[in-house]
Amino acid sequence: MEVILIFISAAIINNFVLSYFLGICPFIGVSNKISSAFSMGIATTFVLTVTAIVSWLIYFMILLPFKLEFLQYVAFILVIASLVQLVEMVIKKVSQPLYRALGIFLPLITTNCAILGLALFIVLRNYSFIESIFFGLGAGTGFTMAITIMAGIREELELANVPDAFKGAPITLIVAGILALAFMGFSGLL
Amino acid sequence: METGLIIAIATMGGLGLLFAGGLAFADKKLRVTENPLIGKVFEVLPGANCGGCGKAGCYDFAVNVVEGKAKINGCPVGGNETAEKIAQILGVEKGVSEKMLPRVLCRGGNKEAVKKMTEYLGPVSCEAITIISGGDKLCAYGCVGGGDCVNACPFDAMYMNDNGLPEILEDICTGCGICAKVCPRNVIEMHPATRTVFVLCKNQDEPKTAKEVCSVACIGCGICARKSEGGIEMRGYLPVINYDKLDEGLIPFDKCKTGAIVNLKKLS
Missing domain, CATH: 3.30.70.20 (Alpha-Beta Plaits)
Structure with missing residues (x-):
């Protein structure tokens, strides 16, 4: 039960993008088309989940016993960077068009603060191994959901008559803000 | 203190090595062998992704060119200049890309x-x-x-x-x-830039109607076709130019009552 609560909390109530405002860069950058936004969400979910697993192992199995907690940032960055490299290789192998559609935002998952944030949250909240996995999955699901919803709205936005001054990034940020407001409605759920 | 330092270095070094090994292994398993020429060709393309070449975009065109499925001069946007660069990269003769x-x-x-x-x-x-x-x-x-x-x-x-x-x-x-x-x-319509003679009318109405709807319509009198000795052929009420056989000198541009057939060279 606890793990399901953690999952729902990370996915909806404390959504990484719309509640913590982590990972805004890909959220704005890759939300032009639903298909590529969804793929980005899946790639990020994968990285988040594996990061949760690996960083938990490294922190609680290696860093803590050796009293090397101060190295957590370096270690987590190392984990994330390697995982992103791996994901990049896999996507390039599996789908060339997707690889080109994601473009620079794929390597930029490395600097996606949502992922480092996740690793640090796990340490901060002292999650168990299983809890970490669900936390990672939940965060990824939340990110995928947010970016896909955003892409859906932006596809419609293309056809809308937006005032000149708001075209492009401004209206996107306003929509993101309204979306975040909507997600605040979930805050009483747990 | 010193042992802590050593442990820290050893841990991070070990982790780094572990990940490096993992990535090196993955790289071997997942390497995509892409022809390096594709990237080079892609770089010299205009990057407009207009689809004028009939491919899904500049990258797709580059892939097709390298594989020999598309012509080197297939990019209408880059024209001769791009064709030359691609020819250099691929080490082949370029064809002349006709500007359309x-x-x-x-x-x-x-x-x-x-x-x-x-x-x-x-x-x-x-x-x-x-x-x-x-x-x-x-x-x-x-x-x-x-x-x-x-x-x-x-x-x-x-x-x-x-x-x-x-x-x-x-x-x-x-x-x-x-x-x-x-x-x-x-x-x-798209035509090679060298073509200058055109019938600037698409009206297929019979002469009387054509005259009524537009003062510059082709009324299908056929005088251009008769004088052209095969360069122009009447199809219905519209002359169709056969550019292979066309002799510009034979066309009576000034005889055309509504001026529907023109030689752009003479106009400019």
Whole structure:
């Protein structure tokens, strides 16, 4: 039960993008088309989940016993960077068009603060191994959901008559803000 | 303290090595062997992704060129310059890429074309106009003046003139052919830039009707075809030019009553 609560909390109530405002860069950058936004969400979910697993192992199995907690940032960055490299290789192998559609935002998952944030949250909240996995999955699901919803709205936005001054990034940020407001409605759920 | 330092270095070093090994292994398993030429060809392409070559974009064109499925001079936007660069990269002879230009085959602007009794007040888009009513002009074949071609041009090489007809800025035009594709009445056609003789009318009406709907319509008298010795052929009420056989000298441009057949070289 606890793990399901953690999952729902990370996915909806404390959504990484719309509640913590982590990972805004890909959220704005890759939300032009639903298909590529969804793929980005899946790639990020994968990285988040594996990061949760690996960083938990490294922190609680290696860093803590050796009293090397101060190295957590370096270690987590190392984990994330390697995982992103791996994901990049896999996507390039599996789908060339997707690889080109994601473009620079794929390597930029490395600097996606949502992922480092996740690793640090796990340490901060002292999650168990299983809890970490669900936390990672939940965060990824939340990110995928947010970016896909955003892409859906932006596809419609293309056809809308937006005032000149708001075209492009401004209206996107306003929509993101309204979306975040909507997600605040979930805050009483747990 | 010193042991802590050593442990820290050993841990991070060990982790680094572990991940490096893992990635090296993954790289071997997942390596995508991509022809390095594709990237090089892609770099010299204009990057407009206009689709003028008939491929899904510049990258797709690069892949096709390297694989020999597309012609080196297949990019109409880059023209000869790009073809030369690609030829250099691939180490083959380049063919000559003929520059294509769109031609607006209608001279029936707001002044020349006869208007209907009713006025069109719907959306200003050729596509909508042709579907709804055909616009203000009586002619059912000519330009409706909605400007779809101008809006579609990715290079801003077209504009609508005062007379409500599209004009092409030939210096800027890359010959991608998008304007010709969006024109619902096929008034715009792509032709090699070297062609200068055109029948600037698409009206297929019989002579009497053609005269009634537009002052510059081709009335299908056939004089150009008779004098051309096979260079021009009448199909219905419209002359069709066979550019292989055409002898410009034979065409009686000044005999054309409405001036529908023109030689752009002489005009400019």
